[in-house]
Amino acid sequence: MSIYLDSKSVVIVQGITGREGLYHASRMREYGTKVAGGVTPGKGGQTVDKFPVFDTVSEAKQQTGADVSIIFVPPPFAADAILEAADAGIALVACITEGIPVHDMLKAVASLPPGARLIGPNCPGLVSPGEALVGIMPGHVFSRGDVGVVSRSGTLTYEIVDLLTRAGIGQSTCVGIGGDPIIGTVFVDCLRAFEKDPATAAVVLVGEIGGTDEEDAASLLTRGEFSKPVVAFIGGRSAPEGKRMGHAGAIVSGSSGTAQAKVAAFERAGVKVADSPAHIPDLISKVLRPAPHP
Amino acid sequence: MSIYLDSKSVVIVQGITGREGLYHASRMREYGTKVAGGVTPGKGGQTVDKFPVFDTVSEAKQQTGADVSIIFVPPPFAADAILEAADAGIALVACITEGIPVHDMLKAVASLPPGARLIGPNCPGLVSPGEALVGIMPGHVFSRGDVGVVSRSGTLTYEIVDLLTRAGIGQSTCVGIGGDPIIGTVFVDCLRAFEKDPATAAVVLVGEIGGTDEEDAASLLTRGEFSKPVVAFIGGRSAPEGKRMGHAGAIVSGSSGTAQAKVAAFERAGVKVADSPAHIPDLISKVLRPAPHP
């Protein structure tokens, strides 16, 4: 089992005729994901690498029955692509594009219909190991298991998942929620989904400086609305104030958004916070298989 | 009984320190309406003609318990006043102001919270005879009774009500919905309210050229969603195409919005349509007290 995505998900790729879009469409298909085709306005009717191309998402959905879309279109057009997918009735939209104007996202998020879930933008996508991969993640590092992973980062997540897999700890679903200030799905949303997923026994949460998404997750725990064990890691503890640390959203503004505040919030909520990614497998093993009382 | 407005309604006047606002505040109070005060930003704390003045609607509501507001502020500020009232939790907002930009109203109507009912703008207000008057209607022409009146016009309504009163036919509530293209409450809304009001036995509907509000009302009847007898009058049967006939909303555009189409729609729905206002009392008497079969 998994959240958001499983082996029945049918995926279309918006921007499939672009270099990135086509490359990752093929990689996702190799992983075993049901990639039914793609969308590029004006190129409907073409076929690229055996993927049929449609002019609009609504035509692609009608003809393929897709319920998931992944977006690789350039930043100026990406918010439009998100809303096109949602408007066409696509239930899960993962937007990989980095560099979308924040105001475009403010408007897009405000206009999303209630039934649509957006992952990202500026995210690596998500994977339910052994079922489907929708994103740019390297499929070989993942293994099937009962730990959910949710992260604001990309490569750091692969690193952590790789450590988990090597330690024999498999994953239910791994979600990269993205590094931008305005994103569709936040930690709290993923925790709520993991709470309901019987196949998830514990969660690794990878946060970073900026915003209050981690604090919000901590208060969900404090309120008792999440019952499974959580291990967290917060990146950017050494970040100076006022600098965007690679991600547009990773910035300490004044005294808000610091790693210290986030670590403190998690510790108050009873979450184990790892000092280094290397310690995560050990901490998760302990919460999954606690040492017997002496 | 009545719709929208009754003897318990507590009213505030937005723009009470203006000439029109103060004049009608006094007239409404004379009629017996509970006018609790008014609002003019920057003039809070003053008293005009024994009415307390507040800076914001929210303060006025808190201190007087008002649930109805009537608006007399000039056109450039009127849409703002409507939304201020609705945002403060006022349930019924009657906007008298004429000449509000249509785009201001498009935005205001789209932003109205679900609990707020707007009457107008560019309307004479409404009256539940013997209970309360919120508007600029001449109180003396109304009499209490069981006929609901709803109209896009002002003086024509007074004329019709005067004819009814002289014929011994009283009214439950009379609503002037306004002559602008974009208005808050339309015929259909009023018919639905009259349907639920046990004190209303029949309805006089006064329409005019422009839009499809009358046609929408006729299809409500055709669908069987309004069960009481209706008598209608449509103004502007002699209006040429493309001219605004006094009301901004009274315009025939191409072949749409004609009086002929509206009369035909009503007649198809079984509604008696009067040729002249003078015939209305007679028609309404017939539907209220049908002649016995011979």
Add this chain to the structure above:
Amino acid sequence: MRLLEYQGKELFAKAGIPVPPGRVAHSVDEAVAIMRANPAPSVVKAQVLIGGRGKAGGIKFCSDADDVVAPARAILGMDIKGEIARSVLIEQRMDIKKELYLSITVDRASKKPVIIASAMGGMDIEEVASREPSAIAKRPIDTAAGYWPFVGRRIGREAGIPIEALAQFAAILGKLYALFFEVGAMLLEINPLAITGDGKLVASDAKVDLDDNALFKHPEFTQWKTDAESDALKARAIKAGLGENNYVALDGDVGIIGNGAGLVMGTLDAVKSAGGEAANFLDIGGGAKAEIMREAVNIVTSNPNVKALFINIFGGITRGDEVARGLITALDGGKWSKDKLVIRLTGTNEREARDILESNGIVAVDTMNEGAKRAVALAKT
């Protein structure tokens, strides 16, 4: 306020919507100068607000400066269904392969702006709607969400716009949408939106209707006011403090004054029922004073077509005695005679009003229908 084609195209061009190269001329000399500066196959179009100018001879062609004299002379001053062409737009001829339709208008029923598009442009959209409704795509816009290009592409697909023109179509629609809100329009219509031989979309015509109530936000449009709106009596009514819509010119011979738009419309209908036609009408509004009434009489009777004047007042807030006093002052000082006048006046202060009128030899009638009959009879004598 409706704009003439050249004014609408000026707005379009500023908003980034492609229009054909063209200039307006108010005289034959100007037309010649334009063609001399740019001698190319051109079309000379009468600038009037009324439709059907083509059939009326208001569109002609020319190819150089000599060639423009005859068409310009023929069209300037031409009477097209009662409207005089005071200017011509001289535009380069385009190679048109296909004609589309695109408009944004305020939809009263949904209380939203609505986009209408069709691949069958160049004819009246109502005609298309009745002949081939499936050729029209219509979509209300959620003003909260605003315009997104995918909406344009989707509407374009539904309307049957050719795939290769879809991106241009969506871009033009986006600009039209922005313009719609920027100027506070009631209607922006491009019909036809032409696809040229080289695949470009160009606005071949422009129909723009602005909201009179929003003109205070756009003082820049007042320059066009005189050109588009040449009614001196309406201007006088506005000057007297009345609204944009209070004075309306019509085609008959009975002048009408009333208080309230609905009552005035009812009065017009009564005149029509009695076999007459209104020449114009003026709504004096609510609570009018004698001074406004005096000016109202002067304005309405200044129209030379007016043969009889019908005044119909229901006194609610408006006081009958004020109306009567204003009327008497107008008759005293003015050129209008009480013999060509019918007045019906009821409601507030009716008694005092009747006294004032009777002491001046005027007897008010009792009902609107009676008044209408008398006024029509008077106009025919």
Add this chain to the structure above:
Amino acid sequence: MRLLEYQGKELFAKAGIPVPPGRVAHSVDEAVAIMRANPAPSVVKAQVLIGGRGKAGGIKFCSDADDVVAPARAILGMDIKGEIARSVLIEQRMDIKKELYLSITVDRASKKPVIIASAMGGMDIEEVASREPSAIAKRPIDTAAGYWPFVGRRIGREAGIPIEALAQFAAILGKLYALFFEVGAMLLEINPLAITGDGKLVASDAKVDLDDNALFKHPEFTQWKTDAESDALKARAIKAGLGENNYVALDGDVGIIGNGAGLVMGTLDAVKSAGGEAANFLDIGGGAKAEIMREAVNIVTSNPNVKALFINIFGGITRGDEVARGLITALDGGKWSKDKLVIRLTGTNEREARDILESNGIVAVDTMNEGAKRAVALAKT
């Protein structure tokens, strides 16, 4: 992109928000010319992005052209917490009776713009928030509904803005709101928003943070780019095809290259844990080719503070052999020595990568933490 005060005030003025009369000077001569043209009691303000310039001596007063020489000379070139003041804003002094606070920012939690106002302006708003939270009014804006003046009046009342200033306050907020959307701002802050002796509201300071990702919509702001942003290495990274945020300058002595922002941040933290400080970092992104890696090494090591270079790569899409090849090319042609380098490289094509490195005499470390320790030790030798 943060704007300097004078740039922010230029935006404000265009948007109709009142600012004090003032001009910017980049030299003492310019400052003298400005004061000669307008000899009035003035304030000379260092134009830096960092806060706390007042305490650092970056704000001085003068009254005429002679008088401006000393303050201008003192401030121009002044180092304020590591930032050099390259210009001064010379502004007329105002008679300030009261200081308010007003800002609009992107609120990540509600995913909406949020307005923050307070009658306690002139100090850090976070300080006000912790000392007297009731003195602050905060309201997320429903972007669908947009800004309406009543919202401004209501926020103003809640923030304790004096009644007589409320209409001005609501009007300024409306203009600030429009500007926020027009320029795609992350933050617009007026602190203090001054009430002058004659009751006028004036923006006494201006803090503007624009969205780098939206700058393509606003080519007009590129003129300010050089003034506000003087980092040549960042410019080089952008030229190499990397994003706005991929290169960041810091204060330490370890240069860092990694792939992916999160991994780089983790690497920085590991360096810090090992007792070191990063000099800068560069994220080569996903799937980088050898060419990008080569340029990355050149950019990071161009910073003269860099004593050791730590490269940390997790090969997912990025191939280890491409990274290794790029690194070797950079070392071959460049000035950087393999003795001042630590590399950790794992994942895709790790074997091939290690072979390339080892044949060039470089041995990769196995873990991030180990690499961090070595790099810090290297920087200290």
